Amino acid sequence: MIKALNLIFTNAKELGIRLSGFIILILFWETAVRIGWLNPFYTSQPTGIYSDLIDFYESGLLWRHTSVTLKATLWGLFFGSVSGIIVAFILGFSQTLAKVFEPLITGLYGIPKLALAPIFVLWFGLGIESKIIMSGLLVFFLVFFSTYGGIQDVDRNIVRSIRLMGATPFQIKYKVYLPATAPWILAGIKGGLGASLIGAIVGEYMGASAGLGWMISYSTSFFQVERVMSCIFILFLIGIIFNGILKIFERVLLRWRAPADFDQPL
Amino acid sequence: MDYPHQNMPVFQVSELHHSFYSKKKEETKVLNGIDFQVFENEFVAIVGPSGCGKSTILNLMSGLIKPTKGSIRLRDREISSVHSSIGYIAQSDTLLPWRTVRRNVEVGLEIRGVEKEKRREIAMELIKKAELEGFEDAYPHQLSGGMRKRVDIIKVLAVEPEIIFMDEPFASLDVFTREILQKYVLKIWSENQRTIVFITHDLTEAITLADRIFILSQRPAKLKSTHHIDLKRPRDPEELKFNPRFLQLYEGIWKDLKSEVEMQVKK
Numbered sequence: 001m002i003k004a005l006n007l008i009f010t011n012a013k014e015l016g017i018r019l020s021g022f023i024i025l026i027l028f029w030e031t032a033v034r035i036g037w038l039n040p041f042y043t044s045q046p047t048g049i050y051s052d053l054i055d056f057y058e059s060g061l062l063w064r065h066t067s068v069t070l071k072a073t074l075w076g077l078f079f080g081s082v083s084g085i086i087v088a089f090i091l092g093f094s095q096t097l098a099k100v101f102e103p104l105i106t107g108l109y110g111i112p113k114l115a116l117a118p119i120f121v122l123w124f125g126l127g128i129e130s131k132i133i134m135s136g137l138l139v140f141f142l143v144f145f146s147t148y149g150g151i152q153d154v155d156r157n158i159v160r161s162i163r164l165m166g167a168t169p170f171q172i173k174y175k176v177y178l179p180a181t182a183p184w185i186l187a188g189i190k191g192g193l194g195a196s197l198i199g200a201i202v203g204e205y206m207g208a209s210a211g212l213g214w215m216i217s218y219s220t221s222f223f224q225v226e227r228v229m230s231c232i233f234i235l236f237l238i239g240i241i242f243n244g245i246l247k248i249f250e251r252v253l254l255r256w257r258a259p260a261d262f263d264q265p266l
Numbered sequence: 267m268d269y270p271h272q273n274m275p276v277f278q279v280s281e282l283h284h285s286f287y288s289k290k291k292e293e294t295k296v297l298n299g300i301d302f303q304v305f306e307n308e309f310v311a312i313v314g315p316s317g318c319g320k321s322t323i324l325n326l327m328s329g330l331i332k333p334t335k336g337s338i339r340l341r342d343r344e345i346s347s348v349h350s351s352i353g354y355i356a357q358s359d360t361l362l363p364w365r366t367v368r369r370n371v372e373v374g375l376e377i378r379g380v381e382k383e384k385r386r387e388i389a390m391e392l393i394k395k396a397e398l399e400g401f402e403d404a405y406p407h408q409l410s411g412g413m414r415k416r417v418d419i420i421k422v423l424a425v426e427p428e429i430i431f432m433d434e435p436f437a438s439l440d441v442f443t444r445e446i447l448q449k450y451v452l453k454i455w456s457e458n459q460r461t462i463v464f465i466t467h468d469l470t471e472a473i474t475l476a477d478r479i480f481i482l483s484q485r486p487a488k489l490k491s492t493h494h495i496d497l498k499r500p501r502d503p504e505e506l507k508f509n510p511r512f513l514q515l516y517e518g519i520w521k522d523l524k525s526e527v528e529m530q531v532k533k
């Protein structure tokens with residue numbers, strides 16, 4: 001009982017510490033506007049953003065635009081990750097293909113990909129496709145490089161021992177390489193979370209008829225800074241939620257790893 | 267009982283040469299004409315200075331690599347690829363860190379397509395025999411070095427290979443753990459007669475376990491000599507080292523080995 005209370009207390013304390021920076025920022029912001037240090041025309045103010053969020057929500061627009069952006073982001077994350085993993089495995093096991101394509105991919109990676117957003121809109125239209133492609137492309141590179149590096153790092157002794165047990169090439173990939181690269185793949189996807197959101201938003205800036213990115217650029221042109229801030233706040237929440245979900249995945253998929261601080265002896 | 271190997275050879279190694287070539291085509295000659303036989307149900311130990319090519323011999327015999335010259339026959343057939351009747355316990359730790367003990371023991375059965383229930387049953391029995399009960403759901407990082415080695419061994423035993431190769435399996439363990447595991451290996455071997463080729467640096471270990479010991483020379487390695495170990499079985503690793511016949515054998519082989527190992531004596 002005392003233990004449970006203690007736990008609740010520590011959790012509350014933990015949460016308080018995590019939130020305190022955020023709360024201080026908001027208080028400072030509101031105060032600064034009220035005493036005239038900041039001009040709300042440019043910065044808006046927390047109370048204003050709050051009432052705008054309510055309007056935004058009640059009009060039904062919030063969910064409509066958020067869902068458009070989420071959809072582009074998640075599909076981008078999905079296609080980018082899957083293609084990154086597949087291409088990394090193909091190049092990781094074929095020296096010839098690696099020789100041809102690795103320099104090409106590295107070269108393409110050097111291009112600032114966001115600069116491609118307008119041309120994607122031209123090629124793939126104003127709809128969601130151009131955003132998914134933009135977002136997927138950003139994710140692809142991160143997941144590809146991470147997975148490819150992971151494949152090079154797999155312990156050859158383990159591979160050999162499985163081969164000696166008579167495993168087929170496919171079994172070796174499925175039973176050794178895939179789980180062994182899981183931490184690398186997840187690290188790639190973790191970086192890809194932010195990238196996929198950026199890809200979708202920038203795609204929407206360039207040309208769209210819905211989505212948080214479109215809403216931000218539209219509201220800016222009408223000087224509705226509150227609405228812009230509302231959208232940014234939603235993006236902020238999406239980022240936190242994505243990270244939280246990924247952390248759960250990590251905990252389940254990588255539970256075999258020794259904890260960094262070795263504080264859990266059996 | 268003392269000579270369980272007066273039957274047909276399992277392995278017939280003849281005129282075995284092997285060289286490694288660097289990227290610049292420089293040759294490292296490792297094996298320089300090796301001939302020996304391993305008989306059915308025999309326990310053979312190979313001893314030699316570090317880097318002389320002991321692991322290379324096992325890699326050749328298991329079909330992982332092809333010899334530059336010479337032949338290795340497994341029951342009258344030339345070895346051409348990895349062979350399912352050979353279980354290989356490598357020098358390094360080869361447990362899959364993302365699998366629990368039980369799932370590590372099951373991996374060979376999984377590869378062979380044994381069904382789930384059966385796999386679990388075989389694995390649990392081996393885990394019990396290896397005194398690892400209660401650790402079946404632990405991950406390798408939660409085990410001690412000696413426990414990990416035991417899992418490494420039963421993982422190979424699970425598929426019931428007729429022939430077992432062990433490459434310095436206990437080199438990294440302390441003396442006491444090593445003796446316990448030596449006992450364990452002897453038990454496995456006597457319970458279910460198999461052919462074992464065991465590589466070690468440690469002469470005591472070789473004499474304790476083997477029927478015959480092959481001494482290799484420095485690289486490029488040749489077979490320097492073969493010693494028959496006529497100690498009675500069953501043997502107890504703890505007591506054996508104080509046995510007069512053991513000491514006599516030890517001294518003889520030691521002198522033989524000394525000229526080769528001058529610089530790299532381990533014990």
Ligand SMILES: Nc1ncnc2c1ncn2[C@@H]1O[C@H](COP(=O)(O)OP(=O)(O)OP(=O)(O)O)[C@@H](O)[C@H]1O
Nearest residue numbers: 286287294296315316317318319320321322323485
């Ligand atoms: N794949 C390889 N490529 C090039 N050289 C190799 C390769 N494998 C082994 N060698 C060389 O061959 C020699 C013998 O190696 P091997 O691993 O067989 O020795 P070992 O007797 O098992 O040594 P240790 O007792 O230290 O394990 C060494 O000099 C090593 O550098």
Ligand SMILES: [Mg+2]
Nearest residue numbers: 320321357433
């Ligand atoms: Mg070796």
